[in-house]
Amino acid sequence: MSNIPSALSLGIRRGGLEIRQFARQRESVVFTLLFPVILLAIFGSVFKDTIAPGVTFSQYFLAGMIASGLVNTGFQALAITIPLERDFGALKRLRGTPMPAASYFIGKSILIFVSMVIQILLLLAFGILFFGVELPTDVNKWITFTWLVLLGSACSTALGIAFSIVPKSGRGASAVVSPIVIILQFFSGVFFVFTQLPSWMQQVAAIFPLKWLTQGMRSVFLPDSFASQEVAKSWETGKTVAILLVWLVIGIFFSVRKFKWDRD
Amino acid sequence: MSLIQVTGLKKCYDDVHAVRGVDLEIAQGEIFSLLGPNGAGKTTTVEILEGFRTRDSGTVSVLGFDPQTRGHESRVWRNRIGIVLQSSADAGDLTVVETIDHFSGYYSNPRNVDEVIHSVGLVEKENALIRNLSGGQRRRLDVALGIIGNPELLFLDEPTTGFDPEARRSFWSLIQKLRSDGTTILLTTHYLDEAEALADRVAVINNGVIIEVSTPAELGGRATSQATVSWRDGETIKSERSDNPTELVAKLSSHFGGEVPELIVSRPSLEDIYLEMIGGTHE
Numbered sequence: 001m002s003n004i005p006s007a008l009s010l011g012i013r014r015g016g017l018e019i020r021q022f023a024r025q026r027e028s029v030v031f032t033l034l035f036p037v038i039l040l041a042i043f044g045s046v047f048k049d050t051i052a053p054g055v056t057f058s059q060y061f062l063a064g065m066i067a068s069g070l071v072n073t074g075f076q077a078l079a080i081t082i083p084l085e086r087d088f089g090a091l092k093r094l095r096g097t098p099m100p101a102a103s104y105f106i107g108k109s110i111l112i113f114v115s116m117v118i119q120i121l122l123l124l125a126f127g128i129l130f131f132g133v134e135l136p137t138d139v140n141k142w143i144t145f146t147w148l149v150l151l152g153s154a155c156s157t158a159l160g161i162a163f164s165i166v167p168k169s170g171r172g173a174s175a176v177v178s179p180i181v182i183i184l185q186f187f188s189g190v191f192f193v194f195t196q197l198p199s200w201m202q203q204v205a206a207i208f209p210l211k212w213l214t215q216g217m218r219s220v221f222l223p224d225s226f227a228s229q230e231v232a233k234s235w236e237t238g239k240t241v242a243i244l245l246v247w248l249v250i251g252i253f254f255s256v257r258k259f260k261w262d263r264d
Numbered sequence: 265m266s267l268i269q270v271t272g273l274k275k276c277y278d279d280v281h282a283v284r285g286v287d288l289e290i291a292q293g294e295i296f297s298l299l300g301p302n303g304a305g306k307t308t309t310v311e312i313l314e315g316f317r318t319r320d321s322g323t324v325s326v327l328g329f330d331p332q333t334r335g336h337e338s339r340v341w342r343n344r345i346g347i348v349l350q351s352s353a354d355a356g357d358l359t360v361v362e363t364i365d366h367f368s369g370y371y372s373n374p375r376n377v378d379e380v381i382h383s384v385g386l387v388e389k390e391n392a393l394i395r396n397l398s399g400g401q402r403r404r405l406d407v408a409l410g411i412i413g414n415p416e417l418l419f420l421d422e423p424t425t426g427f428d429p430e431a432r433r434s435f436w437s438l439i440q441k442l443r444s445d446g447t448t449i450l451l452t453t454h455y456l457d458e459a460e461a462l463a464d465r466v467a468v469i470n471n472g473v474i475i476e477v478s479t480p481a482e483l484g485g486r487a488t489s490q491a492t493v494s495w496r497d498g499e500t501i502k503s504e505r506s507d508n509p510t511e512l513v514a515k516l517s518s519h520f521g522g523e524v525p526e527l528i529v530s531r532p533s534l535e536d537i538y539l540e541m542i543g544g545t546h547e
Contacts (some may be wrong), residue, residue: 004339004340004372005369005370005372010369013366013369017362020357020358020362021358023444024357024358024393025357041481047443089349089350092316093349093409095349096314096315096316096318096342096345096347097351097367097370097371097413098343098370098371098413099341099370100339166433169516260431
């Protein structure tokens with residue numbers, strides 16, 4: 001009698017359901033997916049400077065927007081929507097069924113991954129069409145890009161689920177989470193060239209994943225000659241992997257140990 | 265055979281003793297109703313049985329399983345129970361049939377989705393988005409999600425709050441049908457008429473202890489309590505309490521020469537008895 005469905009197969013079912021639900025919330029689809037594109041359009045049109053030989057600010061900014069897209073669609077979206085689901089009683093209801101927590105997390109990860117891929121494609125298409133961004137031709141760069149997206153989205157998803165325990169209520173979640181993300185974006189060299197920021201900002205940013213994701217994305221979309229313009233005079237690929245892995249482990253630990261299904 | 269067995273259950277929050285030694289035994293196939301004012305320990309007790317809360321002391325067995333166990337065994341156990349919580353407002357962007365169908369996938373041996381939709385009376389709304397349902401329809405969906413897994417034991421928490429009288433009646437017949445299919449039901453409700461209509465046995469809980477467990481008809485000595493006979497005599501309504509109401513009515517009948525004007529013979533309602541039992545401590 002214990003032939004209950006596996007956690008993985010239920011997780012995939014939940015992923016399908018999450019995507020269907022998300023797709024029906026038209027406002028949030030538009031906001032989540034198009035907002036970074038709009039930002040790219042604004043910044044790309046305002047700042048037309050060349051920041052290094054063969055590197056325009058739009059290119060620099062595109063790399064930053066792809067990286068912060070990973071944070072927005074994962075961390076930010078989950079840390080805001082999960083407290084809402086908790087307030088509505090949706091999580092408690094799920095808790096009362098044989099569906100395991102792992103399936104819920106897998107479902108969220110699938111939703112986040114799909115929306116990240118769509119958002120990245122939109123940003124790239126927009127960058128190529130309007131800002132003369134050129135896609136890398138080197139296979140190694142695409143390999144870097146692939147693991148950055150995979151590791152970055154895993155990290156962002158796990159931290160979003162973990163952080164969902166912080167907001168006291170669904171209504172207040174956005175006020176808690178959004179400023180953190182925006183400040184991190186400023187500190188991490190998304191809106192400004194990182195090396196032009198005060199060094200204390202750089203040091204704070206270096207603790208968090210976004211700085212490493214943006215730098216990683218620059219290593220994909222900017223010429224290798226630009227590496228010498230970074231703070232460490234290199235792309236610091238190994239360090240990036242290490243720091244993202246540490247945050248991933250922290251995120252998974254808190255998600256598994258501290259996740260709250262109920263309000264009180 | 266008892267499906268739920270609780271002995272000496274205790275639970276405290278900080279300094280508040282919410283549950284102070286509850287004993288319960290619920291048999292297979294019965295509808296058992298737990299009654300009590302807010303803050304009596306009702307919700308805490310039920311949530312411990314549902315596996316949502318841990319206890320401080322005492323033993324609890326639900327379907328032969330300790331609800332505070334975690335891990336795979338707990339999934340196997342949850343596969344056998346259904347829970348209808350007090351309120352939920354989730355998944356407004358899915359349709360009724362999508363939601364029920366999705367939840368059916370959680371269980372090893374679910375009921376047929378169409379049959380469940382039919383039995384809760386949502387056939388006409390099956391393709392409606394949940395956010396467009398009325399309060400009563402949403403509640404029916406909650407029940408549908410509680411029974412889709414074909415549970416042996418169903419927890420129903422205030423199931424008919426916000427129902428109109430007709431919807432309550434049809435809901436009651438759904439619950440009675442579930443019982444006749446062999447489902448054991450633990451019902452918590454504020455409506456005494458609901459407990460009376462549905463429950464085989466009721467327990468009254470107050471201040472964290474069970475005061476009495478009985479059938480609705482016998483609770484608080486109701487079946488043997490004095491009847492009240494009232495009638496019209498000229499301009500005034502008279503009433504008298506009596507252990508032998510039939511004798512009194514016969515006497516009245518001969519006095520009036522047949523029909524007694526506005527005759528009423530009543531015994532205390534379940535509500536009267538209940539309020540008396542929890543009297544003084546009711547907030």
